[in-house]
Every structure is written in structure tokens, then in C-alpha cells.
Amino acid sequence: MTRSPAGAVVTGAGRGLGRQIARLLVARGHHVLVTDLDAASAQATADELGATAMAVDVRDPAQVDAARDAIIARAGRLDVWVNNAGVLVTGPAWEQDPATRRLMIEVNTLGTVNGTVAAIGAMREGGGHVVNIVSLAGLTAVAGEAVYAASKHAAIGFSLSTMADLLVAGISGIDISCVCPDGIWTPMLYDKLNDPASALSFSGKLLQPEDVVEAVRKVLDKPRLVTTVPRRRGLVARLADLAPRLGLAAVPLVVAQGRRAQQRLLDRG
Template sequence: MTTPSRPGTAVVTGAAGGLGRAIAAALHADGWQVLLTDVDPTAVAAAAVPLGGWSGPLDVRDEAACAAVAARAAERGRLGLWVNNAGILATGPSWTQDAATRRRIVEVNALGAMNGTLAALDVMRRQGAGHVLNVVSLAGLVAAPGETVYAASKHALIAFSLGTLADLRAAGVRDVHVSCLCPDGIWTPMLHDRLDDPGAAASFTGTLLSAERVAARAARLARRPRPVVTVPRWRGAQVRLLDALPGLAIRLTPVVLAVGRAGQRRQRRRLTGGPRT
């Protein structure tokens, strides 16, 4: 049985907009002192104004910078929560992406989250308590056609998170937690520009979630850690079934992409108020 986290100081990466900003707002409303961080210092400072005004620049690929942010957050009290939300998406078959694109996706989504996790754990292990919440994706649970490198980076983050949690328990550390939040597609700027992108069809196979709905689940998860949580729950069961039956999943790829393309068309019609094909 896990121990609910008590609000203290929290760090959210990639918090200048979209899901990160929504998570920061939900945590602030739940009593956390939230340090909003982002690679864009001007945008994150503006996002922080209604949430207490605490912000700072952070490129999660910089290990030393992550450590400095963790130390800064701990200066205000117990570092209770670190949310690795920063992430980027590029679509298309893996062979169409150049080396620089592949490297950047892995460095931000996987290595960046590792940097944040380890910076937070350095403080939390000394405190004897704390919680790292990694925002993953359903793509971290099953290979997503058209989002192959992105999905690979998220698979890596799932493995790192669960392995680190197991390592903590093996070392006798009971009150430091690592959780993975795996949402379906979210209607944020990451997907706004993907309505005409065939490579992003897999992100439109379900009902697009609002950032606020996912942020509310993140705030609850911050209070009561769990290793893996999917939003919505039924989609988690669906993608786990496909992951357990990889041959079936590959055969269903044309169906998945057709459903996703239909989802893109529906979303375009909602935005334009009329039919569009």
C-alpha cells in the first residue's frame, strides 16, 4: 500500500503551455508550491504568473541544470514531487527521419526524463520521501504506427521508470515513488498541427482528451502513487491486449490507421463547423 503524497514543492517540466501548464495549475489548486520550468523562459514565466509566479528555464537534456532545479525547489521546503512532462513528437516511418531528429526525440523524451528523475531522486532519497511522476503516453505501452521513434522513446521511459522503482524497493527505499501516467491523445499544441498529418493518425484513434482531464488525473496520482496509470482506463486495457499479441497488432495496423484518419476528419469538422475530407 502506497502512502499518499503530502503537498510540498513540486517541479513540472515543459510547463509553458499545453499539458504541462494544465498539470501545474491542477497541482497549484491542490496545494502544491509549483516551480514551472521550460526551455522557453519567457513563456514559462508568463504561465507561472497566476500560479504563484515561480518559474525558471530548463533544458531537460542538461543533467547539471536538472540537478540545479531540484536543489532550488528543495530550498523552499521538502521536494515532494517532480513531474517529467517535457516531450516532443515527430511522425513518419523511422527511415524517413534523419539522425538529428531521432536523437532529439530520444534525448528529450527518454534521456531528459531520466535526468529529471535522477536529479529528483538525489534529493528525495536524502529526504527519505518523494514522488517522481513521468508523463509517458499510451504509445509507451504499444508500438504506434507512424510514431515509431516517439513510441520507442516512451517505451524506454516506461522501462526506466519501473526498473528504477524496483531498484528503490530492492535498496530498501519505501517512501520514494515513481509513477507513469499514460494518456491517450490530448488536444494540445502537440496535436493541433497534426490534423492533416497521416503519420499522426494513431493519436486520433480514440476520443481526444482535454489537458485539464489528464491534469486532474495527474494531481490525483501525485497524491496516491501507482506504477502505471492509463487515461482512459479502457484504452489502457485495449493497448495492453495488442502489446500481448504483437502479430495481431501488426495485422490490424491498416484498421488502426483507418480509424485514426477518420478521427482526424471528425476533429477537422468540429473545428470548421462543417464537412471536410
């Protein structure tokens, strides 16, 4: 017998992709806690969707645990936790100041760790599903996004290794899924059209948030450890990692393709 939906948490849900994922979970019948560093945007999204809002800095495990406890108090059980909060700052690592590098690692990696650990603490008895929004940058080399890619590689490594730990510990009923999209046309990319370091994000077909939401819906229905969006680009990324020298040799060509796409978008206004 399938149990009815209960609580769900989405981090970084004040706008963009996170807001759309929260909308999906509300439509599926969950009591959704919308979290964001920006309290006003979290509240606006919650008001729009009929959800609950909470300001949360995912770098702080105490705040993350408080979000978990809040949704359990409201819904009685935590079913789904989506680690969506992320930060992208482009450019070679040597051109970024230490605070910028730390910010990406802490939000993208430590935030994912904090959310996953908090969720597992609530799901060990009744089960549940953790969905980590990662990136194709977590699977291969990405020029102009070295620190971001490092943070996303770490997020995938952590997710898969934690699933291994759950299996070794004999803890069943908890799924962890990594959804790895290509560039998404969200506020994170809106201001990157003039940024050459972001070219790889524009080198394929820019995804709409709905494309990634559909991937989330599919893994919630049928859990998968790693899902790439689109699948073809994921295959290319994995092939590039099988032969790193060949993959890196192709990067300048892909960057040039991305810069042409940026220019076309700028020309359209």
C-alpha cells in the same frame, strides 16, 4: 500525521498539459517551479499561477539539478517532480533525419531519466513522488510514431526498473508513477490534423488536458506504477502486445479510423 505540501517541479510547463499540471499542484498548496525550454512561456505560466519560473533544457543534467536545488532553496523540501516535457515528430524512422530522432530520444527518455535521478537525490531522506507523463505509445506499436514510441517505451522501462532498484536498495518513501494517456488535444496535436502519420493519435476519443490532470491527481493521492487514460484503450494496448501479430494486423484499420477523425475535425474548421 500528513505533512504540509512543499516544493514541486513540472517540466515542459510553459503551455498545454504541463501548465495544467502546474495549476493542480499550486491548488494543492505546493510551491511550484515551472520549467520550460522557452523561458518566456515558463515565466508567463508562473506569473499566471503564482509560481516560480526557470528555463531548463531537460537534456542537460546540470540544468535539471539546478532546478531541483532552486525549489529546495525556496520551499525547503521537494515533494513532487513531474517529468512532462516531450517532443513528438511523426513519420517512419527512415524518413527522419538523425537530429530529429536524437531530439525525441533525448527529451522524452533522457529528460525523464535526468529528472527522476535529480528528484531521487532530493527525496532519499524525506520521500516524495515522481510522476512521469508517458503515453499509450509506450505500451504498444504505434504506426507513424516509431521513434516517439521507442522513447516512451524506454521511459516506462526506466521508471519501473528504477522502482525495482529502490526496493532492492531498501529505500522507502519514494513513489514513481507513469501516466500513459491516449492522444491529448494540446498544442502538440493542433498542427497534426493534416498529418497522416499522426492518425493513430486521433483514432480514439481525444482527451482534454483536464482528463490527464485528473489522472495525475489520483496517482498523487494513491500512487500507482502505471495508469492508462482512458483505461479501456490501455487494456486494448496491452492485449495487442500479448499477441503482436494480431495487434499489428489491426493497425491499418485503426489508422483508417484515425484518418476519418482527422478529416472530421478539419471539416469542422
